[in-house]
Amino acid sequence: MKASESSLPSFPSISDQGFVEACMQLVGIYQSHGEFQSSWTKVQLDKVDSVTFMTIQRDIEVDRNVIDADELVDDEFHEHDDHSIVKTDGPTVRARFTIIRSPTYQVPVLYFDLLDQHSKPVTDIADVYRILVPEIHRCQINSIGVIGAISMTSHPITDRPTFFVHPCRTAEALSNVVSNRPYRTLDYLMLWFGIVGSTLGLSIPVELLNASNTA
Amino acid sequence: MTAPSRPRSLLNQVWNGSIPLEIRLASEECRTYDQSDPYLIQCPRVSYWPFLLPRIHSFFATSLINPEVSFSDGWLSFEDVPLKWQYPMGLLYDLYAGTEPFRPDTSAPAAATPTPEESNEAEQSGALPRPGSSSSSTQPWKLVLHFTDWPQEHLVQLDDQGKHMQDAYINAVKEADFLRNGSAKVVMSLSKQDSTTLYSAVQDHSLQSYYPIYQKFLKPPGGPALRHVPLKLYMPSTSTSATSTSTAVAAAASSSTDEPAPPTAAGMLRIVQTLVTPLAPGGRAQNTLGAVLNTVLPALFPSRRRNLLAEPVLHGAVVPLAAPVEELLKEAAYADGWLHVVVSMMG
Numbered sequence: 057m058k059a060s061e062s063s064l065p066s067f068p069s070i071s072d073q074g075f076v077e078a079c080m081q082l083v084g085i086y087q088s089h090g091e092f093q094s095s096w097t098k099v100q101l102d103k104v105d106s107v108t109f110m111t112i113q114r115d116i117e118v119d120r121n122v123i124d125a126d127e128l129v130d131d132e133f134h135e136h137d138d139h140s141i142v143k144t145d146g147p148t149v150r151a152r153f154t155i156i157r158s159p160t161y162q163v164p165v166l167y168f169d170l171l172d173q174h175s176k177p178v179t180d181i182a183d184v185y186r187i188l189v190p191e192i193h194r195c196q197i198n199s200i201g202v203i204g205a206i207s208m209t210s211h212p213i214t215d216r217p218t219f220f221v222h223p224c225r226t227a228e229a230l231s232n233v234v235s236n237r238p239y240r241t242l243d244y245l246m247l248w249f250g251i252v253g254s255t256l257g258l259s260i261p262v263e264l265l266n267a268s269n270t271a
Numbered sequence: 272m273t274a275p276s277r278p279r280s281l282l283n284q285v286w287n288g289s290i291p292l293e294i295r296l297a298s299e300e301c302r303t304y305d306q307s308d309p310y311l312i313q314c315p316r317v318s319y320w321p322f323l324l325p326r327i328h329s330f331f332a333t334s335l336i337n338p339e340v341s342f343s344d345g346w347l348s349f350e351d352v353p354l355k356w357q358y359p360m361g362l363l364y365d366l367y368a369g370t371e372p373f374r375p376d377t378s379a380p381a382a383a384t385p386t387p388e389e390s391n392e393a394e395q396s397g398a399l400p401r402p403g404s405s406s407s408s409t410q411p412w413k414l415v416l417h418f419t420d421w422p423q424e425h426l427v428q429l430d431d432q433g434k435h436m437q438d439a440y441i442n443a444v445k446e447a448d449f450l451r452n453g454s455a456k457v458v459m460s461l462s463k464q465d466s467t468t469l470y471s472a473v474q475d476h477s478l479q480s481y482y483p484i485y486q487k488f489l490k491p492p493g494g495p496a497l498r499h500v501p502l503k504l505y506m507p508s509t510s511t512s513a514t515s516t517s518t519a520v521a522a523a524a525s526s527s528t529d530e531p532a533p534p535t536a537a538g539m540l541r542i543v544q545t546l547v548t549p550l551a552p553g554g555r556a557q558n559t560l561g562a563v564l565n566t567v568l569p570a571l572f573p574s575r576r577r578n579l580l581a582e583p584v585l586h587g588a589v590v591p592l593a594a595p596v597e598e599l600l601k602e603a604a605y606a607d608g609w610l611h612v613v614v615s616m617m618g
Contacts, residue, residue: 160450207442222445
């Protein structure tokens with residue numbers, strides 16, 4: 057495979073066009089194969105003021121051992137707990153991820169919000185870590201930046217406070233893991249999910265991954 | 272090119288620019304039936320309001336109904352719009368205060384291309400809320416201070432250690448650096464001492480300690496030529512909700528529409544950012560602000576030489592469209608290394 061044939065001449069950056077193309081392919085795969093998995097509950101591509109962004113929704117059942125679930129459990133339910141109900145599952149937290157290409161860093165950037173079962177945002181960064189970040193990735197994230205690679209900012213589309221993974225090292229990380237640049241834009245996006253997404257529990261479900269290989 | 276003393280002197284004036292603030296405690300949080308005395312201060316345009324919180328918190332301590340609140344619970348609003356703390360004060364003022372920006376002499380032929388020196392002078396005269404004269408000619412900006420009911424939908428929470436503030440500032444600095452040099456290596460390789468000094472300099476409003484480090488950013492030793500100019504354009508959003516105007520490129524098979532609609536936020540903004548090169552495409556000519564606006568927002572700036580529908584406002588003044596963006600960056604950037612330009616509608 058010659059580099060000149062690649063649709064990613066600027067790797068580890070990606071063009072706006074390449075980003076949109078990759079997202080559309082992933083949405084297509086979700087539309088045809090989404091029913092075979094349960095991890096992602098929504099995958100959608102939107103455009104506002106000429107900015108294209110992909111939304112992925114995931115419902116996470118929070119393990120009671122991972123987090124002190126009392127804070128997240130419905131108070132009323134708690135008060136009327138008469139031991140006849142055996143509730144073994146933790147509360148469900150909805151994670152909404154938005155992926156937008158940064159015009160500065162020219163790589164996809166991950167924004168995310170967590171909503172508890174009352175649809176209230178989880179704002180404590182320590183809770184976010186516990187709910188979202190697999191243990192093996194925690195040290196790695198904490199070592200970057202003042203707070204860590206996760207910061208808060210105003211969402212570029214909704215203007216609401218949101219968490220995001222700071223993109224200043226994404227390009228470097230992408231080029232460090234591969235010896236050959238990805239050939240297709242979809243492969244680039246897959247690689248990005250592996251490097252950035254997976255650190256926040258946003259991995260491509262295996263059913264979709266298999267479908268993408270034949271896409 | 273420009274004499275060394277020049278940028279220094281204009282940057283000085285940008286740093287000297289300040290806004291008179293009249294801060295009152297929200298009436299529902301005040302013990303006294305009548306409002307408490309206002310807190311009056313000249314706030315530097317390049318500074319950020321969280322730096323004022325410890326002082327204003329202790330000023331209002333005796334007036335607070337709930338004396339237990341921490342200073343970092345404090346937030347400011349103007350006409351019910353919570354003010355984003357990650358924006359420099361000058362940008363907030365230019366966005367929301369509703370005062371007329373200073374306009375350089377418009378009788379000059381608009382098509383003429385002024386030299387950098389001329390545009391500097393126009394900028395210079397406008398950029399200046401002059402010490403002494405400004406407070407007498409300008410009404411103070413009346414802001415309301417709150418310590419309860421943090422507006423979760425609008426503002427990122429602050430913390431007692433100031434970590435969120437510092438994090439946001441450093442992220443903005445990094446991004447500006449990435450644009451100028453094509454990598455964030457300069458900021459990343461800054462010594463711990465230098466990055467602490469940089470942030471302290473902004474906190475203490477000390478151009479003297481800020482300037483040497485800023486120079487390292489602008490001209491990294493052995494570094495590449497300026498790649499891009501960190502420029503953001505801000506305009507009041509015309510849409511009440513972002514997603515209502517969105518065009519679904521492709522919708523998910525499970526068409527669940529349980530997405531809570533974004534708030535119809537007062538003071539909601541559209542921010543436009545694009546890669547701005549110091550030189551005009553293809554040529555050796557300098558890229559001007561007018562050319563950038565004409566390219567990025569052609570509907571608002573149909574001409575690259577004349578403001579017809581909207582005008583760009585920076586540090587309280589309308590910037591001449593002929594101003595080269597590179598010169599603007601060197602002489603009129605905010606303390607985070609960005610040109611934050613407000614697009615103000617005319618008429």
